[in-house]
Amino acid sequence: MDYFFQQLINGLVLGSIYGLIAIGYTMVYGIVGMINFAHGDIFMIGGFIALITFLILVSIGLTFIPVILLLVLLVAMAVTALYGWTVERIAYRPLRQSFRLAPMLSAIGMSFVLSNFAQVSQGARVKPVPPIITGGYTLHDSGNFAVQLSNVQIVVVVTTVVLLAAFTYIVSRTRFGRDMRACEQDQTMAALLGVDVDRTISMTFVIGAALAAVAGMMYLLYYGLVDFFMGFIAGIKAFTAAVLGGIGSLPGAMLGGLAIGLIETFWSAYFSVEYKDVAAFSILIIVLIFMPTGLLGRPEVEKV
Amino acid sequence: MTNAAPILAIDGLTMRFGGILAINKLSFTAQRRQITALIGPNGAGKTTVFNCITGFYRPSGGTMTLVHDDGATFRLDRLHDFRICKYAKVARTFQNIRLFPGMTALENLMVAQHNTLMRASGFSLLGLLNAPSFRDAERDAIDFAREWLERIGLTDRADDAAGNLPYGDQRRLEIARAMCARPALLCLDEPAAGLNANESAALSDLLLSIRNDIGTSILLIEHDMSVVMEISDHIVVLDHGVKIADGAPRAVRDDPKVVAAYLGADEEDAAQVMEQTMEGGA
Amino acid sequence: MAVPAPHPASAEPTAGFGFILKKAVISALVALVLFFLMIGIRTEAGSSGQLIYWTRFGELAAIVGAVFVGSIVIELLRRWIGPVGGVELPASVRGGFAVLGRLLAPALLIFALLVPVIFYKERYLLDLAILVMTYVMLGWGLNIVVGLAGLLDLGYVAFYAVGAYSYALLAQSGLPLPHLTDAFPYVAFSMEQLGPWAFWVLLPVSGLLAALWGVILGFPVLRLRGDYLAIVTLAFGEIIRLVILNWQDLTGGPNGISGIPRPTVFGIPLTPGEHGFAAMIGVPFSPTHRLVFLFYLILALALITNWVTIRLRRLPIGRAWEAMREDEVACRALGINITTTKLSAFAIGAMFGGFAGAFFATRQGFISPESFSFQESALVLAIVVLGGMGSQLGVALAAIAMIGGFELFRGLDQFRMLVFGGVMVLLMIWRPRGLIGHRAPTVFLQKRTEISASLVKEGHG
Structure with a gap:
């Protein structure tokens, strides 16, 4: 039972990270109807920016961890958001009114560009960081197994919850959120009513990238490493999460993220680590067969 | 060997979407070699009836029985999807034209003969080997398509993309495509929508010739009363998923319930307005 | 940037x-x-x-x-x-291009047949030509699924892998299923029995196994549309790769399989000995013979793929694929069985992927999961889309351009993928509808008129 609870905690933490990335996929899909294949690599870039910022801050003599973390978070979000903006501007905007497959291929190309840019500029080797946040609590100790809740895990979950609250506020209460939802429904009509569609779409990419940067930073804190290839698998899994939750649905993305995180953790813990990704993808396929619109997606009525 | 039974008998057809009752215990028959019109105000459930008949929806209740000339009987409520067209021989058109826009007019008509050709091509094996039997079948299919292109006056545009044809031609091509599936019952969903007066008249002629010369029974949804009154043998009026009238065109036209349903006004005023529109149109 | x-x-x-x-x-x-x-x-x-x-x-x-x-x-x-893409060529110029276009395919074919003659001394170029032809074949295979049937498949590499591993495993150890061979001894066979014919017997077997996997993938995704289909096929491709990577007993895991039997000229090995092909036809042995043979082999396989596709397009099944891409609902209303139509597209596309995989295995003599990553799927899909969906000639041109271009940047080493990705983005912006922007009708009454790509749909799946 203790082992179960430990895995539950681990799964929820991992799921929070997937959920943060999944929101970026789901937002972009909702507004422009395309899979932003480069989003996983934006997450990876976010991890790198966090790593480099952290190194600089430490080397200029900052020692107070909370301040360092806050600064790293802000820099990573800002710079990665600019990456998101640039990717949209270069690779997607010229193709917005184009055929369906062109933006998808362009996105795949952009994904190659980003991951190989990181490889070329930062080298192919894995970059480890020493544990930044240490310590934790023992929740329950039955003698032979102790349920641990580490401080890193608390930071990850708390950050996710806070950002999610802020994000929900933005989408539901601000003018930008209203514009975004209007563009999701009907871009032409939104434009006629004075919504700046280009700007709204840009902002969607910016926010998605900022959240991915947070996920990248959390990943760095939690696993203590980044490498140029991590965007691909994490990206596919986050997209899986978005689809699982019902693509286009924001709470669905978070729910799907948690589900994927839990599935992966429990599969690793009880069955085999090697096949954890196979399990995640199989679940995706099974869910889509029986619930083609995901957990929280709106059912699609066939129009004849 | 003609059969006296109605081609289509619908009994107690019910269709529910969640809590909404779209069609409530609808019963009517369509006679062989006749044009039966299904009319009613917007949202009355006409297209839903079509979707049930043609296998896109599975009805919540009721039976739909189709009897071919040779007596072969099909329970449409138990068949589903493509089988309705393939076995029961019911073909349809759509309210919003659904041609294959990137294929030529001729190709559209060839696709409609898919099942015949598929068998002739030995499920592609004989076709790959270019067997003579398949070539013959293909030639017959092209001839049949050419016949239909002539009938709708599109021979000259046979090799143009369907998506490039003018609207009226697309409507006619869709009917020809449905006919190329050699149906026993042809279901037309608002074929006159968006046509001008000349095109509507041509459409009426086409439908009459399908009934008289080919002998195909037609089930028709239409808002254009001039077309309905001119060519229908029998009219069924639907409102809010319930049948409110059923009979010969003249009888239905004078039915106050029908008039009220269409205009939502009190029956006497409405009857007057209706009278005028119909005479103007016819 | x-x-x-x-x-x-x-x-x-x-x-x-x-x-x-x-x-x-x-x-x-x-x-x-x-x-x-x-x-x-x-x-x-x-x-x-x-x-x-x-x-x-x-x-x-x-x-x-x-x-x-x-x-x-x-x-x-x-x-x-001036703005890119806004230039409309005058009719005369376009007519000239059309004539060139008609001559292009035969010219390319003749050139392909002569490649081993022209580049006999250039082993590197021969190798490259074999690689290009492999991708041409993969592109033509995927074109059936994506270009004709309009089903977006991001996991095509899975079938390539199935073909390669089927060939490698069967050729090395016969049926690797002891339970089955114990129960039915006559299905058991060994390399010794097949001898030099291994490749020719196992090539169709690999293709059929890949086709089977195409159907296995096809069934669950029948109801899925658009991006859901894309992501499920991607997941399927990754599952196959991960299983190959982790099922070490069977596949050797990350170490792969080596010592895969080389192909023979219909039973005659391409070896230096006195029973070798060179001795048989009385010329001195040269390792280039194998390259030449491999080139003609893949050329033949690719041309078979091309021929079958062109024939199928004109058959009812091919028209049903294209009709399905245009409008699935209308197809159902015309009595076309969408299930079998989709599955046949998946199966035939997968089969050609499987042939290409078996060829890849026999050419390399060594395979490992690394060769079957998502990048390969993306590359083949890029070839199909860049070629102009559904156009056979376009796919061939795109494969030459992409693989050839990719090789040009070999010297740049680690910048290669960076450049490749960037070029992919630029190409899509430049020609979102691919190199060949029109569709040729499959049948005509009076004259064959090209259909502008802007009318042709891309499918829902």
Whole structure:
């Protein structure tokens, strides 16, 4: 039972990270109807920016961890958001009114560009960081197994919850959120009513990238490493999460993220680590067969 | 060997979407070699009836029985999807034209003969080997398509993309495509929508010739009363998923319930307005 | 990575040099923020596992400067040439292109047949030609699924892998299923029995196994549309790769399988001995013979793929594929069984992928999961889309351009994928509908007229 609870905690933490990335996929899909294949690599870039910022801050003599973390978070979000903006501007905007497959291929190309840019500029080797946040609590100790809740895990979950609250506020209460939802429904009509569609779409990419940067930073804190290839698998899994939750649905993305995180953790813990990704993808396929619109997606009525 | 039974008998057809009752215990028959019109105000459930008949929806209740000339009987409520067209021989058109826009007019008509050709091509094996039997079948299919292109006056545009044809031609091509599936019952969903007066008249002629010369029974949804009154043998009026009238065109036209349903006004005023529109149109 | 100017429609053609300069400054500033950390600072794991870093402000300055200059150059070019893609060629020029286009396919075919003659001495080029032909074949195979049937498949590499591993495993050890061979001894066979015929017997078997997997994938995804289909096929491709990677007993895991039997000229091995092909036809042995043979082998396989596709397009099944791509609902209303139509597209596409896989295995003599990553699927899909969906000639041209271009940048080594991705983005912006932008009808009454691609749908799946 203790082992179960430990895995539950681990799964929820991992799921929070997937959920943060999944929101970026789901937002972009909702507004422009395309899979932003480069989003996983934006997450990876976010991890790198966090790593480099952290190194600089430490080397200029900052020692107070909370301040360092806050600064790293802000820099990573800002710079990665600019990456998101640039990717949209270069690779997607010229193709917005184009055929369906062109933006998808362009996105795949952009994904190659980003991951190989990181490889070329930062080298192919894995970059480890020493544990930044240490310590934790023992929740329950039955003698032979102790349920641990580490401080890193608390930071990850708390950050996710806070950002999610802020994000929900933005989408539901601000003018930008209203514009975004209007563009999701009907871009032409939104434009006629004075919504700046280009700007709204840009902002969607910016926010998605900022959240991915947070996920990248959390990943760095939690696993203590980044490498140029991590965007691909994490990206596919986050997209899986978005689809699982019902693509286009924001709470669905978070729910799907948690589900994927839990599935992966429990599969690793009880069955085999090697096949954890196979399990995640199989679940995706099974869910889509029986619930083609995901957990929280709106059912699609066939129009004849 | 003609059969006296109605081609289509619908009994107690019910269709529910969640809590909404779209069609409530609808019963009517369509006679062989006749044009039966299904009319009613917007949202009355006409297209839903079509979707049930043609296998896109599975009805919540009721039976739909189709009897071919040779007596072969099909329970449409138990068949589903493509089988309705393939076995029961019911073909349809759509309210919003659904041609294959990137294929030529001729190709559209060839696709409609898919099942015949598929068998002739030995499920592609004989076709790959270019067997003579398949070539013959293909030639017959092209001839049949050419016949239909002539009938709708599109021979000259046979090799143009369907998506490039003018609207009226697309409507006619869709009917020809449905006919190329050699149906026993042809279901037309608002074929006159968006046509001008000349095109509507041509459409009426086409439908009459399908009934008289080919002998195909037609089930028709239409808002254009001039077309309905001119060519229908029998009219069924639907409102809010319930049948409110059923009979010969003249009888239905004078039915106050029908008039009220269409205009939502009190029956006497409405009857007057209706009278005028119909005479103007016819 | 210059930030492009606003859309041509919104660009002010009258704006002066100040405007261009302002844009360039903004682009340079954006580049500075983007690259300050990623390029300006280089991190590396030190010898003791501690992270170290050093600065590269020189490179940073160079790149930001390049973005500044590049932005000005692009903007000026745009002024001179006019908006990209807005140029409509005059009819006479287009007619000329059409004639060239008709001559292009036979010319390419003749050239392909002569490749081993022309480049007999250039082993590297022969190797490259074999690689290009492999991708041409893969592109033609995927074209059936994506181009004709309109089903977006991001996991095509799975079938390539199934074909390669089927061939490798069967050729090495017979049926690797002891339960089955114990129960039915007559299905058991060994390399000795097949001898030099292994490749020719197992090639169709590999193709059929891949087709079977195509159907297995096809069933669950029948109801899925669009991007859901894309992601499920992607997941399927990854599942196959991960299973190959982790099922070490069967596949050798990351170490792969080596010593895969080489192909024979219908039973005659391409070896130096007296029973070898060279001795048989009385010429001195040369290792190039094998390359030449492999080239003609893949050329033949690719041409079979092409021939079958062209024939199938004109058969009812092929028309049903295209009709399904155009409008699935209308197909159902015309009595077309969508299930079998979709499955047949998946199966036939997969089968050709399986043939290509078996060829790959026999050519390399060694396979490992690394060769079957998502990048391969993306590359083949890029070839199909760039070729112009559904166009056989376009796919061949795209394969030559992509693989050939990819090889040109071999010298750039680690920059290769970077350039490749960038080129992919630019190509899509330049020609979103691919090189060949029209569809040829499958049957005609009076005259064959090309159909503009803007009318042709891309399918729902």
